[in-house]
Amino acid sequence: MKGQVLCEKRTASDGSCVAVLTMDNKPVNALSAGVRVGLEKQLQELTADSSVKAAVLSGGPGVFCGGADISEFATGVEGPSLTDIIAAIENSEKPVVAAIDGVSLGGGYEVALGCHWRLASSRAQAGLPEVNLGILPGAGGTQRLPRLIGAEKSVDFICRGTPMKAQKAVQLGLYDQLVDGDYSSLLQAAVEFAAKAAGQDLTLRRLGRGKAKAAELSQKRQEYAKSRKGELAPQAIISCVEAAVAQDFQDAMKVEFSEFCKLMVGPQAQALQYMFFAQRQCQKVPGLDKAAAPGTCGIVGAGLMGSGIAMCCAENGIKVVLLDIDQKNLDRGMTAIKKNYARSVERKSKSQAQVDGLLASITPSTSYDSLGHCDIVVEAVFENMDLKRKIFAELDRVCKPGCVLASNTSGLNIDSIAEATKRPQDVVGCHFFSPANVMPLLENVRGPRTAPQVMAKAMAFGAKLKKVTCLVGNCPGFIANRVMNVSGWTHLIQGGLLPHQIDAAAEAFGMRMGPTRMMDLVGLDLFGRERERKGEQDDQNEYERFQKLLAEEVGPGNPHGWEIKSDWAKDYSKQQFKMRVSLRSHESGNPNKLLRGDGKYKGVVPEDFLGFLLKPELPGMKEWKDVETLPDGFIKYCRVKAPCMTPRDHCWKYTIDRRADGSIFVCIRTTTHPECPEKPGIIRAYYYNSCVFKMSETEEGVMEMTEFIFQDLKGGLPVSLMNAALPKGTLEANKAEMKTLLAKKSSDAQTQAPNTLPA
Ligand SMILES: C[C@H](O)CC(=O)SCCNC(=O)CCNC(=O)[C@H](O)C(C)(C)COP(=O)(O)OP(=O)(O)OC[C@H]1O[C@@H](n2cnc3c(N)ncnc32)[C@H](O)[C@@H]1OP(=O)(O)O
Numbered sequence: 218m219k220g221q222v223l224c225e226k227r228t229a230s231d232g233s234c235v236a237v238l239t240m241d242n243k244p245v246n247a248l249s250a251g252v253r254v255g256l257e258k259q260l261q262e263l264t265a266d267s268s269v270k271a272a273v274l275s276g277g278p279g280v281f282c283g284g285a286d287i288s289e290f291a292t293g294v295e296g297p298s299l300t301d302i303i304a305a306i307e308n309s310e311k312p313v314v315a316a317i318d319g320v321s322l323g324g325g326y327e328v329a330l331g332c333h334w335r336l337a338s339s340r341a342q343a344g345l346p347e348v349n350l351g352i353l354p355g356a357g358g359t360q361r362l363p364r365l366i367g368a369e370k371s372v373d374f375i376c377r378g379t380p381m382k383a384q385k386a387v388q389l390g391l392y393d394q395l396v397d398g399d400y401s402s403l404l405q406a407a408v409e410f411a412a413k414a415a416g417q418d419l420t421l422r423r424l425g426r427g428k429a430k431a432a433e434l435s436q437k438r439q440e441y442a443k444s445r446k447g448e449l450a451p452q453a454i455i456s457c458v459e460a461a462v463a464q465d466f467q468d469a470m471k472v473e474f475s476e477f478c479k480l481m482v483g484p485q486a487q488a489l490q491y492m493f494f495a496q497r498q499c500q501k502v503p504g505l506d507k508a509a510a511p512g513t514c515g516i517v518g519a520g521l522m523g524s525g526i527a528m529c530c531a532e533n534g535i536k537v538v539l540l541d542i543d544q545k546n547l548d549r550g551m552t553a554i555k556k557n558y559a560r561s562v563e564r565k566s567k568s569q570a571q572v573d574g575l576l577a578s579i580t581p582s583t584s585y586d587s588l589g590h591c592d593i594v595v596e597a598v599f600e601n602m603d604l605k606r607k608i609f610a611e612l613d614r615v616c617k618p619g620c621v622l623a624s625n626t627s628g629l630n631i632d633s634i635a636e637a638t639k640r641p642q643d644v645v646g647c648h649f650f651s652p653a654n655v656m657p658l659l660e661n662v663r664g665p666r667t668a669p670q671v672m673a674k675a676m677a678f679g680a681k682l683k684k685v686t687c688l689v690g691n692c693p694g695f696i697a698n699r700v701m702n703v704s705g706w707t708h709l710i711q712g713g714l715l716p717h718q719i720d721a722a723a724e725a726f727g728m729r730m731g732p733t734r735m736m737d738l739v740g741l742d743l744f745g746r747e748r749e750r751k752g753e754q755d756d757q758n759e760y761e762r763f764q765k766l767l768a769e770e771v772g773p774g775n776p777h778g779w780e781i782k783s784d785w786a787k788d789y790s791k792q793q794f795k796m797r798v799s800l801r802s803h804e805s806g807n808p809n810k811l812l813r814g815d816g817k818y819k820g821v822v823p824e825d826f827l828g829f830l831l832k833p834e835l836p837g838m839k840e841w842k843d844v845e846t847l848p849d850g851f852i853k854y855c856r857v858k859a860p861c862m863t864p865r866d867h868c869w870k871y872t873i874d875r876r877a878d879g880s881i882f883v884c885i886r887t888t889t890h891p892e893c894p895e896k897p898g899i900i901r902a903y904y905y906n907s908c909v910f911k912m913s914e915t916e917e918g919v920m921e922m923t924e925f926i927f928q929d930l931k932g933g934l935p936v937s938l939m940n941a942a943l944p945k946g947t948l949e950a951n952k953a954e955m956k957t958l959l960a961k962k963s964s965d966a967q968t969q970a971p972n973t974l975p976a
Pocket residue numbers: 244245247283284285286287288299320322323324325327346347350353354355356358494497498
């Protein structure tokens with residue numbers, strides 16, 4: 218059984234005995250069964266031991282408690298329930314004071330809410346982040362908090378799920394008192410506090426009673442339906458807080474329990490909890506030793522990406538040299554950074570003194586020689602191989618030995634870039650996502666010649682920047698953009714739909730940014746252009762040809778494609794575009810019946826996304842393999858090549874299950890590109906299970922998508938959520954299948970769908 222609770226008796230200055238109970242379950246004192254059993258036992262002893270007058274509950278120095286043990290959710294929770302333990306703390310006749318150093322999150326903060334007082338050090342943080350796991354605070358958090366700080370503030374705190382630092386938390390009433398100094402000062406203060414509280418009437422300190430003050434929450438429902446689009450948990454949280462206002466504690470707790478259970482068994486919670494562990498897993502790379510994070514970072518190019526990376530470094534304690542050989546570009550980049558920070562001061566998210574410190578850590582420069590002392594240099598110019606190679610030759614000249622030479626490319630070949638230097642072992646890719654100071658994902662690309670210690674430093678760089686850092690192989694588009702590409706949106710456009718219609722449907726599902734807008738932002742012409750330059754473009758490949766067409770339509774040959782493309786993004790419903798693209802589709806003999814089969818589109822509806830994926834008669838979908846059906850005719854499992862990537866790249870798997878309620882769960886997985894993902898964690902998190910969605914059958918027998926979960930519900934990443942239930946060994950099985958597929962590559966190519974685009 219994981220975890221325990223230690224007990225030490227201390228004597229306060231008035232001579233009374235106080236029990237100090239310390240949760241002990243490294244690294245974050247999660248409330249695993251051992252901790253719950255320990256708490257239950259210590260509370261019984263507290264009641265029984267008449268020599269003890271009061272108790273302090275702590276988690277030791279640095280962390281109070283990271284909440285319920287999330288790994289238990291999948292395996293089943295055994296032992297005493299957290300709700301009962303919190304009730305026992307609250308109902309204790311002897312005062313229990315929480316001494317909080319470090320994070321108190323989820324169930325951890327709910328335990329603190331059960332205590333009669335909450336004392337915190339300046340390092341403490343309070344949070345109810347369950348919403349990020351697709352659930353809600355299910356141990357009384359949705360009930361005690363509204364009774365403490367009011368319903369409206371509680372809804373915001375719980376639905377945002379963002380932890381709050383100690384000082385603000387005291388202002389909001391989440392903690393009672395801030396204690397200066399380190400953990401031992403906090404503990405000492407808590408012991409004294411508890412001793413003084415002994416014998417007091419604790420009735421008013423118990424939050425589990427009565428109702429919360431009345432509040433009108435319908436506005437909040439709308440607000441969170443918009444800001445956390447598609448997510449079930451925020452609405453369930455609001456229902457619980459409404460119950461806190463309308464019902465007595467015990468009845469309202471029943472509502473919380475019922476809402477918690479509904480969420481817990483749902484696909485969103487399963488997917489988000491899977492993602493929690495997958496994100497952490499993908500940062501651990503077998504075979505790489507731990508490396509020190511760089512202290513100084515050079516950045517070449519002061520454009521949108523360069524200035525974003527500079528801010529990100531500065532905010533995480535890395536000194537920056539921001540280089541642009543064009544003084545005007547450099548000034549523009551620095552101005553953008555200053556404006557961004559000025560806004561932060563306006564919004565009060567940073568103080569002027571903090572901003573001054575951040576700006577002081579960014580040194581603008583126009584000379585390559587100023588990069589000589591940097592531990593890592595990230596080149597962040599636009600995607601042009603010749604330019605990148607020139608820059609890397611220059612970096613080779615000026616950078617100190619051992620400096621990591623990184624390219625922020627979203628798809629170019631790292632090995633070709635490395636060739637421009639005499640130290641290809643020092644070259645990696647660091648693919649940031651725009652805006653680089655906001656987006657959580659970083660793809661670190663290992664070239665064939667990158668040395669392990671260099672890769673380790675790049676991973677440490679990502680960790681220092683607090684990014685979800687994935688190690689990926691060197692192949693076109695790496696992982697995130699490849700996932701984006703196979704989402705099939707080009708097929709919809711070829712079918713006669715307009716980009717904004719596709720985005721509207723995707724965004725209605727909860728994607729922060731629809732696939733066409735996203736791809737536009739990344740650069741429609743990016744991958745095709747480089748492959749074309751190298752003579753590698755596959756004219757037989759429908760996807761590549763269509764990318765080329767789009768690039769021609771929206772930003773031909775424009776090196777700063779961003780502006781033109783963003784114009785297009787704003788105005789892409791224009792008739793001209795529609796005509797050109799549809800005309801070309803018709804001319805090419807595209808049957809224009811991709812989705813409905815009648816050639817008419819009344820607007821895109823969610824199931825269109827599924828439609829094109831699941832209809833075997835569609836172009837590019839001719840190669841369904843290993844179809845296994847359920848007795849009722851639904852597909853249980855099949856394997857099919859991706860419709861829009863080269864045959865050697867992908868094969869897709871669908872697992873479709875019918876649930877007891879009649880809904881169908883579909884999990885799409887792609888197998889790996891032979892060169893691409895490097896480890897299962899990454900594949901599972903970002904690539905393997907592209908999306909999870911739920912379909913129901915309408916009365917007319919039409920399949921309708923009722924839920925669709927993208928990872929970018931939150932971050933706007935061009936990747937999707939994954940299914941929680943990925944059986945062990947799936948990866949190996951798929952690799953074996955991929956091998957077979959590759960062996961049959963040439964014969965497969967002959968049976969590909971005919972080209973549908975004009976040359
Ligand atoms: C009934 C209740 O209402 C339900 C709940 O309480 S649900 C849980 C709510 N709590 C949370 O969501 C907090 C989740 N944890 C975190 O945010 C962060 O881990 C943290 C801020 C506590 C610490 O962050 P950081 O120091 O960067 O360490 P991090 O790498 O994230 O975690 C360290 C290890 O603890 C594990 N861990 C963290 N929180 C955990 C939790 N609640 N349960 C199980 N394991 C947890 C991580 O998986 C990781 O394990 P690994 O080393 O094997 O990969």
